[in-house]
Amino acid sequence: MSPARDPEPSEYQLPHGVNLVCVVCAHELFERDTRKLNSTGMEFMNLAWANRNATLLICARCRHIHWFDA
Numbered sequence: 001m002s003p004a005r006d007p008e009p010s011e012y013q014l015p016h017g018v019n020l021v022c023v024v025c026a027h028e029l030f031e032r033d034t035r036k037l038n039s040t041g042m043e044f045m046n047l048a049w050a051n052r053n054a055t056l057l058i059c060a061r062c063r064h065i066h067w068f069d070a
Contacts, residue, residue: 005033009060020057020066027061 009029012020019028033056055068 005031007031012057022059022062022064023066024064025059025062027059029060030057030066031060032057 009031011028012030012032014020020030021028022030035054035056037052037054052069057066057068058064059066
């Protein structure tokens with residue numbers, strides 16, 4: 001489990017003010033987590049730590065994962 005994981009489901013608002021809705025089941029509660037966006041080149045040069053992060057919002061109902069650039 002990553003340190004940024006937030007297992008308590010909550011609503012998330014998109015930048016334009018609309019609540020995020022799951023594209024699969026239309027649920028509005030999500031768990032938050034983060035992951036590294038690893039690339040082959042950075043891994044090859046031992047610089048994986050410098051890769052960008054992604055925010056994951058996991059639907060609390062159907063478990064579909066929505067990825068967002070962090």
